[in-house]
Amino acid sequence: MTTRKAAHKDLPRMPITTIPSTKVVTGFWRTFRPTLDESKCIKCRICWKFCPDVSISMTDDSFPAFDYEHCKGCGICANECPRKAIIMVMEE
């Protein structure tokens, strides 16, 4: 939370920030983190497709990688995974 006490005159008229949401870290909201059991994963991309926060990245041959700076721990990926390869683990 910003501590700047701005007079409204200093604010831009349009509510625009030059900092895109990719630079704003929100992963600390998470209670459970998704982890991958590579032995079960078949790289089907279903988790990648369902992630509502674009926090799973995959290249052509790679396993899914979780972006823990933005993942909120919703668990949709684990729920959708057909091989139960994603396990939600309580954050410490």
Add this chain to the structure above:
Amino acid sequence: MRKVITGNSASAYGAKVSRAEVIAAYPITPQTSIVEKIADFVANKEMDAKFIKVESEHSAMAACISASMAGARTYTATSSHGLLLMHEMLIWASGSRAPVVMSNVNRANGPPWSVWADQHDTMAQRDTGWMQFYCESNQEVLDTIIQAYRVGEQRDIMTPSIIIEDAFVLSHTAEPVDIPDIGVVDKFLPPFDPPSKVIPGEPYGYGSLVMPDLYMDFRYKIAESMDLARDRLRQVDRDFQKHFGRSYGGLVEFYECEGADAVILTAGTAASTAKDVVDKMRREGKKVGVARMRVFRPFPYEEVRKLAKMAGAIGVLDRSYCFGYAGPIACEVMGALYNISDRPPIRSYIAGLGGRDITPEVLERLFDEILAFKGKGSGEEVKWVDLKGLEGL
């Protein structure tokens, strides 16, 4: 060029001569021939614009907001339930400071289903932060689109506008309209030049989360622009007169109001009929007048206070109703007059819902009623006009 065209056609020409660059629209009912005409213009290359067909009015407005933020002049049109579906995005447009201009054909909301004239659709958008213009003629429909771009796009205003025409009375009725030459409009309406534009490859955050220490201040800036727009609209209407030889009385048009014993204040085409009734009753020696509220948002409270000093008694005729109290214009008029002394008595009249004709006979009866309560107090504060039981069918 002078042509005999409908209000819908006049709206399409208004967008064309204003050089709207992106038009997004949902094409199915309650959509009207406005976007059909614009689709023709674009397909025939008479208009250099991108026409985006979308799956709903909500998406139409979302597309317009995005295009506007990318620096394009945007336009859309809708009506009744289409406008209601847009509600969330209307608030997003004003909050984003996207000066979209939209035409709305005033139609009743269902159920029971209707497609006829009624102002409930736009009145329900009062608090969305859009400027609202209620038109009286097809010429005014066209001209007001140009005026709205000119005011809305000013950098200290950056506010969207709804240009409103009563269903069928204007939308589907043809009358002579002067379509100004696009070169003449160019001299009046400069290109859209927003202070900030979306740039591909440079991701910024648009309308993202703010904390309680800043949200209210952003809302105050919208309020400030709306207040500034009030005088800017009066000025632009005067400039329009110099440039095009036509003007519409600024925010409120007064017709025989000075020293009138009874005035009907209304918005939209009922004012036209009322002016004829005023002429007739004046010939009979009755001092009556009409105040036509052309701009409802920003609310013209100064003009309303001026009217209160001119008129002995006021009937506010609303073509819609705020369930639970009175007509929406009446509520605002009464509010604006509370803090001044020597207020005339006021009655809220509800008439013409769902396209019921507001005839000269009805209006003459209202004038006689208003004359009768002058100096006495309106008594019955809210009155539904011309209700029919089964015996009336």
